[in-house]
Amino acid sequence: MIRAKLFVVFAALAIAACTAARPARYSITDSKTYEAALFRQNCMICHGPEGEGKTLEDGRVIPNIRDGEHKYKTEKDIYDHITNGGNGMVPFRNILTERERNLLVQFVLNDLRGPAS
Secondary structure, three states: OHHHHHHHHHHHHHHHHHHHHOOOOOOOOOOOOOOHHHHHOOOOOHHHHOOOEEEOOOOOOOOOOOOOOOOOOHHHHHHHHHOOOOOOOOOOOOOOHHHHHHHHHHHHHHHOOOOOO
């Protein structure tokens, strides 16, 4: 009887753990959205396939645009940086349209960084 009760309790905990799991992290690589395609075509070469940045052989650090502290936090700051470049990043003002740059800003804020928790 005790074994049966323990089994039921553990089964209930296991089910609860599965249903309370965090949603899967957004995958740029697997996404079919236009914004993800823009990222793969223009940003992935430096920021990596999932936007997690990297350290180059010469020691320069390409920032992680998903996690941690961010230098550019507001829509305006991110848009200006994409448009004008700087700190080693090329300007995209003549590569991407205004609409595409705005889409990437929203992509970074909403899909990669997600809402503040």
